[in-house]
Amino acid sequence: MNPGLKLATWNVNSLNVRLPQVLAWLEAERPDVLALQETKLEDSRFPAAFAELGYACAFSGQKTYNGVALVSRLPLEDVQIGIPDFGDPQRRVLAATVGSVRVVCLYVPNGQAVGSEKYAYKLEWMAAARDWLRAELESHPRLAVVGDFNVAPEDRDVHSPKRWAGQILVSESEREAFRALLDLGLRDAFRLHEQPERVFSWWPYGRLGFPRNWGLRIDHILVSEGLAGSCRGCAVDAGPRGHERPSDHAPVVATFG
Numbered sequence: 236m237n238p239g240l241k242l243a244t245w246n247v248n249s250l251n252v253r254l255p256q257v258l259a260w261l262e263a264e265r266p267d268v269l270a271l272q273e274t275k276l277e278d279s280r281f282p283a284a285f286a287e288l289g290y291a292c293a294f295s296g297q298k299t300y301n302g303v304a305l306v307s308r309l310p311l312e313d314v315q316i317g318i319p320d321f322g323d324p325q326r327r328v329l330a331a332t333v334g335s336v337r338v339v340c341l342y343v344p345n346g347q348a349v350g351s352e353k354y355a356y357k358l359e360w361m362a363a364a365r366d367w368l369r370a371e372l373e374s375h376p377r378l379a380v381v382g383d384f385n386v387a388p389e390d391r392d393v394h395s396p397k398r399w400a401g402q403i404l405v406s407e408s409e410r411e412a413f414r415a416l417l418d419l420g421l422r423d424a425f426r427l428h429e430q431p432e433r434v435f436s437w438w439p440y441g442r443l444g445f446p447r448n449w450g451l452r453i454d455h456i457l458v459s460e461g462l463a464g465s466c467r468g469c470a471v472d473a474g475p476r477g478h479e480r481p482s483d484h485a486p487v488v489a490t491f492g
Contacts, residue, residue: 239490239491239492240267240268240334240336240490240491240492241264241265241266241267241268241488241489241490241491242266242267242268242270242336242338242379242381242456242488242490243268243269243270243486243487243488244269244270244272244340244381244382244383244454244455244456244486244487245257245260245269245270245271245272245454245475245482245484245485245486245487246271246272246273246342246382246383246437246454246482246483246484247271247272247273247274247482247484248273248275248482248483248484249273249274249275249482250271250274250275250276250281250302250304251275251276252480253480253481254282254284256475256478256481256482257269257271258285258288260472260475260486261288261290261306264472264486267307267308267309267333268305268306268307268308268309268333268338269306269486270303270304270305270306270329270338270340270381270382271302271304271305271306271340272302272303272340272341272382272383273301273302273342273383273482274294274296274301274302274304275296275297275298275299275300275301275302276294276296276302277296277297277298278294278295278296280296281294281296281304285306289308290307290308291306291307291308291309291310291311292304292305292306292307292311293305293311293314293329293331294329295316295317295326295328295329296326297325297326301325301326301327301342302326302342303326303327303328303329303340303341303342303382304340305329305331305333305338305340307331307333309333309334310333311331311332311333312331312332312333313330313331313332314329314330314331315328315329315330316328316329318360318363318364318367319367320367321360321367323360325344327341327342327343327344328340328341328342328364335377336375336377336378336379336462337371337374337375337377337378337379338379338381339368339371339378339379339380339381339382340382341364341380341381341382341383341384342382342383343357343360343361343364343382343383343384343385343386344356344357344360344385345357345385345403345404346358346385346403346404346409348403349401349402349403349406349408354403357385357409357412358408358409361409361412361415361416362412362415364416365412365415365416365419368380368416368419368421369419372419372420372421372459375459376459376460376461377459377461377462378421378458378459378461378462379456379457379458379459379462379489380416380421380456380458381455381457381487382454382455383437383453383454383484384413384453384454384455385404385409385453386404386409386410386412386413386453387399387404387405387410387451387452387453388410388413388414388423388452388455389410390405391432392435392451392453393405393451393452394433394435394448394449394450394451399451404451404453405451416457417457420459420460421457421458421459422457422458422459422460423455423456423457424455424456424457424458424463424466424469424489425452425455425456425469425470425471425487425489427463427466427469428466428468428469430470433448434452434471435448435450435451435471435473436450436451436452436453436454436471436484436485436487437450437451437452437453437454437483437485438451438476438483439483440483445476445477452471454471454484454485454487455487456487456489458489462491465491465492466489466490466491467490467491467492468490469487469488469489469490470487470488471485471486471487471488472485472486472487472488473485
């Protein structure tokens with residue numbers, strides 16, 4: 236592991252709209268690797284601004300929906316797009332090796348509503364991701380799986396468990412699928428450290444969701460045992476959520492050394 240490695244993930248909900256905010260955040264926070272979700276850009280329109288600032292970039296995008304990217308101060312090697320052997324036209328998965336660490340960026344499907352076709356697709360997708368990540372762990376003992384998982388793992392990750400009970404993002408089947416990822420040997424970096432109560436990474440745009448802190452913690456950094464011991468901290472940076480025209484998500488940052 237490179238000393239002082241700083242790894243971040245952020246669902247930017249349109250890189251075209253949020254590019255100035257992302258560039259300002261990069262300059263201020265200087266992560267070594269930033270994983271992006273919901274870039275909503277075709278590959279031909281991925282901003283040159285990152286490369287102009289000296290970042291290596293890998294991306295897999297599509298118009299209007301989805302899209303993932305990795306922006307790194309270090310070279311990105313052995314880039315993988317999509318889940319192998321899982322036929323899915325949606326651009327939701329990107330992996331690359333950064334130094335001695337394998338970084339996997341995921342944008343897990345939302346699922347729309349419990350019991351819907353999109354909900355079934357989400358669970359199928361998560362099962363396929365788990366099978367692939369098992370193999371990734373065997374090949375890469377220093378593995379970080381980061382992104383928007385669209386699952387709040389526990390009631391303490393939900394502003395009002397009673398209000399959200401049984402709904403999408405918190406249903407038991409989704410939480411079981413998330414725990415199945417942890418059962419591979421991954422650890423939730425955020426929970427490796429003592430944390431304040433009511434820390435969330437996503438807040439709805441309406442009904443004063445952010446000022447009231449009516450949020451969910453659905454953006455995660457999961458790390459293998461080979462990385463967990465060197466994780467010095469993990470936190471949500473809620474600052475960008477307060478910007479004008481923000482993403483509805485905030486960055487999550489973990490440091491290793």
